Amino acid sequence: MRRSTLPFSLALCAYALRAAAFAGPLDAQERAPSNGGLTPSLGQPGLWQWAAGAAMGAAWRDGEQQLTSELSGSVSRFLGNPLIGLGALQFEVFAGTRNGDIDGGLRARLAIPFARVSVGADHNLADGRTRLLLSLVHPGRRSGLFTDGSVLRLDVSPSSEPSVALGIEKPFHRRIPPGTTRPVRDHVVLSAARVDRARPRHDVAADEALAEAREVAAWIGQLTVPWLDHPFADRRRSETVVLARIEELRVALADVTVTPDRAGDTAVTATTRAPRAFDAEVRRFHTAVERAFLHGLRLTVPEVDTAMAQAIARRARTVILDDVLLPYDRLLGQDREDDTTREFAR
Numbered sequence: 469m470r471r472s473t474l475p476f477s478l479a480l481c482a483y484a485l486r487a488a489a490f491a492g493p494l495d496a497q498e499r500a501p502s503n504g505g506l507t508p509s510l511g512q513p514g515l516w517q518w519a520a521g522a523a524m525g526a527a528w529r530d531g532e533q534q535l536t537s538e539l540s541g542s543v544s545r546f547l548g549n550p551l552i553g554l555g556a557l558q559f560e561v562f563a564g565t566r567n568g569d570i571d572g573g574l575r576a577r578l579a580i581p582f583a584r585v586s587v588g589a590d591h592n593l594a595d596g597r598t599r600l601l602l603s604l605v606h607p608g609r610r611s612g613l614f615t616d617g618s619v620l621r622l623d624v625s626p627s628s629e630p631s632v633a634l635g636i637e638k639p640f641h642r643r644i645p646p647g648t649t650r651p652v653r654d655h656v657v658l659s660a661a662r663v664d665r666a667r668p669r670h671d672v673a674a675d676e677a678l679a680e681a682r683e684v685a686a687w688i689g690q691l692t693v694p695w696l697d698h699p700f701a702d703r704r705r706s707e708t709v710v711l712a713r714i715e716e717l718r719v720a721l722a723d724v725t726v727t728p729d730r731a732g733d734t735a736v737t738a739t740t741r742a743p744r745a746f747d748a749e750v751r752r753f754h755t756a757v758e759r760a761f762l763h764g765l766r767l768t769v770p771e772v773d774t775a776m777a778q779a780i781a782r783r784a785r786t787v788i789l790d791d792v793l794l795p796y797d798r799l800l801g802q803d804r805e806d807d808t809t810r811e812f813a814r
Contacts, residue, residue: 513550514643518543521621523635527566536571536633538564544579553581558588570594575601590625599627605637610652617646656799659814660806669767677760684753691717691746720744757781 521540526533542560546553556579563572577588590601605619612618618638625631639646696713698706721743761784762777792812 512643513546515546515550516543517546517550517556517639518641519637519639521635521637523621523623523633525623525631525633525635527625527629527631529629534567536564536566536631538562538571538633538635540635540637542575542637546581555579556581558586566594577601577603579603590623597629599625599629599631601625610650610654611647615647615652617642655803655805657805658808658811660808660810662810671763671767674760674763674767677756677763681753681756681760684749684756687720687744688746688749688753691744691749754781757785
């Protein structure tokens with residue numbers, strides 16, 4: 469008699485369900501952050517930092533000037549959040565020469581990273597003396613001297629036997645590779661030089677169309693982002709200006725005007741023109757631009773018709789969008805030198 473496979477199938481299903489229950493949390497832990505997984509760290513700098521350096525300088529011993537050179541290695545421990553840089557303890561070992569003789573020792577500093585200064589002690593193993601040491605570091609430019617986080621370091625010992633040394637210090641073994649997270653410049657340089665171009669022939673109709681397009685564009689900007697900030701420190705004076713701007717917008721958008729009568733009451737009278745609605749003003753702007761192209765092109769090509777002028781105007785708007793507006797808008801949030809769009813007209 470054939471044995472039933474039902475108990476075995478039930479046991480297999482139960483095992484699969486149990487395995488899936490245990491596998492569920494493991495899958496959740498392995499998910500990427502973009503899929504809902506946890507992010508244990510965003511790459512914050514470590515508390516311990518290592519560096520190596522080289523320096524040359526001079527020391528005065530018993531009234532005699534001596535040339536010095538050294539190689540050094542150091543380790544630093546931040547006190548608190550490394551992003552703030554309020555303080556750090558630094559321990560350093562160095563070895564080199566002094567007037568051709570072997571020299572070396574140990575250093576300990578209390579550094580203030582955000583101020584780029586430190587103060588500490590220099591213990592020289594060759595003569596057994598400990599001296600006050602002041603240090604100043606500077607990257608020279610953003611990302612470091614060689615775009616690798618390297619810095620210039622000046623060491624001064626203002627003791628009875630003074631010394632001074634200038635060298636380069638390079639970080640290594642960092643969680644975030646130094647010099648790779650910041651651009652060399654903190655601003656964008658835009659050229660404000662004028663573009664040489666042929667002067668077009670004068671046309672009154674084209675000038676009138678451009679003037680209308682300019683006025684409508686200013687109104688569209690005012691309607692889209694009304695400038696209602698207080699321009700003065702005096703509150704009443706500022707409120708007067710803001711209320712006048714609001715009234716200007718209200719009158720332009722209204723289909724009736726309100727004028728006072730002799731008794732001081734108000735009487736409603738119809739306006740002489742339609743309200744300046746947003747959609748209508750946008751159409752008016754494009755019509756004025758196309759009309760400017762039509763009159764401007766007819767100065768050199770008299771047979772240009774309205775359809776051809778409209779096609780050329782659409783192509784010009786595409787060029788302005790792709791080659792001027794979008795490249796300029798990509799600089800949003802960045803400091804700009806000579807803030808202008810002439811850079812993109814070349």
